[in-house]
Amino acid sequence: MTKTNRRNRSNNVAGLQKERTGIPGFDEITGGGVPAGRPSLVCGSAGAGKTLFAMEFLVRGSLLYDEPGVFVSFEETGEELATNVASLGFDVKQLIADKKLILEYVFIERSEIEETGEYDLEGLFLRLGYAIDQIGAKRVVLDTLEALFSALPNEAIIRAELRRLFRWLKEKGVTAVITCERGEGTLTRYGLEEYVADCVILLDNRVQNQISTRRMRIIKYRGTSHGTNEYPFIIDENGFNVLPITSLGLNHKAPTERISTGVERLDRMLGGEGFYRASSILVSGTAGTGKSTIAAHFVDAACRRGERALFFAFEESQDQIIRNMRSIGIDLEKYVKPGFLQFKNARPSNFGLEVHLALIHKTIAEYEPSIVVVDPVTNFLAVGDQIDTKSMLTRLIDFLKTHQITAMFTSLTGSTTEVEDSEVGVSSLMDTWLLVKNIESNGERNRGLYILKARGIGHSNQVREFMLTEHGIELIDAYVGTDGVLMGSARSAQAAREKAAMLDREQMRQHKQRELQRKQALYEAQLVALRGQYETQRDAILREIEEDQRRESVAATQRVEMARLRHADMKVEVEGNGARKSRKGTAER
Amino acid sequence: MTSTPSKRSRASKNGHVKQGDSGSLRRWNLRLYVAGQTPRSITAFQNLKNICEEYLKGQYHIEVVDLMENPTLARGDQILAVPTLVRKLPQPIRKIIGDLSDTERVLVGLDIQPR
8 A cells, every 4th residue: 555655656756846835945955845735744853843844834835825724733722833933923813814824723632532443534634624625725734643643542543544644635735744753763753754755854953062953854855856964943033944054066256346454554465455355354363463353444344335244243242342443443333223234242152053054144144244254263163173163164155155245254363373273274265364463572562464365366475563553453564674573662663773774875875966066077177178288289280280281382392493493304293293292302302 | 224324314414313301310412423424424323322222211312413514513522533422411521432333332431331
């Protein structure tokens, strides 16, 4: 019987229709909700949240999807149920009045009952059928069906009737959620999972380190892929909240937009424009180095741009943060009222890691901030070990990136550990890592700020001295000399020395300038004198040349005259080559 | 068997079948819930009548409720299983489920015979 049932069911599974539960997160991990028109089993131990899950399935179904529902309760009266869920903001009575919900309380007291011969559970079928038809219900909850086993003595009849019930529910085409107590080593105490084979959901509430965490797991979901991990969930004032936060993958967008750090000098260290939007920033440092202050600046800058910021503080109260930041000239309070800034303050030990993550998710989803500050992440180590914390932060970072939220995490490093060792081990997940460090020298302690890494940003590799002033953070160039980095008074002394040296250099420069001018004047005077000399000598030489020429021509004339007197018969070239003439003349002489 | 349905249908239409002496000291007010005229319902009714006639002659009052016709009535007495016999009077209320074929247990259930 069971086997044929199962086969039939799995044949029908092709093209499985799903029905949204409306429970935040649940529809995401199941890819659309519970199988439509089929019964699903929700099992868990006492207090795991089965009844609430079932009730929310109905309430949200009728509110969100206009699908009326019937709640068959074997344990609590309608009045009790309504009161229980009223604290979660569900007005069950109103839904009942609007004919969108029927609470059917089925009570059987074994001591009142005597069994004589054969019977069946047609009475239950009729009641349920009547209720379904009355409001046209699409959803049915049976909570907790196993009460039948303790109420009626004949288990064989119950089993046969349950099998008939599930078949009947399917024929009715209603989507049913059946809750079951978890048994020892089995999913359900009476093996009901055998009958409901399509979808089995396990709710669990585990206590670790005295902190309880609720988790949900889809054990089985025929004909569909589903997340197989355990998903933490929380039950708070808004009811059930499942958080599909295991792996979100690495396919988030990386915007090129840059946003200011809130500290002008720090922006300049980061290529002049600050962080990338949707990146994650780690600010690590020892106690009292000003990590929170950097975060406050970042928040301040965001609020000033008109963006919304969310501040998760795990160490200080909202008032304390506001007071402390006011002392350095940052007024965060003015952003709180218009809704630009929201604080979420909690001690890490209040909840387990997963619940923290869940709450962070929830708050972010509700508030939709564009920047988030977590101060400090290291406090999570008080709740979980390093592996758990890292896993949780990885998921948080993934989540934030997917939502294009810029996140700043502060991390407290112990004074004994290596400064660059971010204790949580998340530095590799971060895009930008600022390190604030106390540098002790010459009997004083000064703060230094480094950028250890900044993915995709050309950044300064210099150490800056980091000062908290009345108007916020100031970054000052630190001096790097043979004695290392100079800060504080040493830097001032160095600055004074530098100033003196600069004055010296200035004087020297002026002196040289004057000397140059002097030299120029000197050279120019010499130049004039030399020119005078030259001109005098040139004139003398020219005069000599002229004298020579005159003498030459006179001599030539005399030679001609002499030749004429001697009656020489040589042909005389009066004109022509003077040189030859003169040579000949000389030779004749 | 063929004669019973007419009797039964009368019973269900009227809502109750009055039997016996109304002036009796002890008054047994019994209500039998059934779901349609199934063989099991008929058997249960006959079994009940036989027992009443034998042990409670003149002191009982049987009301048959067919839940097929009045499903809302199942709520009041918290009926799950059918047939269910409810002893409304004398108090306290007792419920006996099944087709009442085990006379011994019916008598115990109705407190006619001590356990």
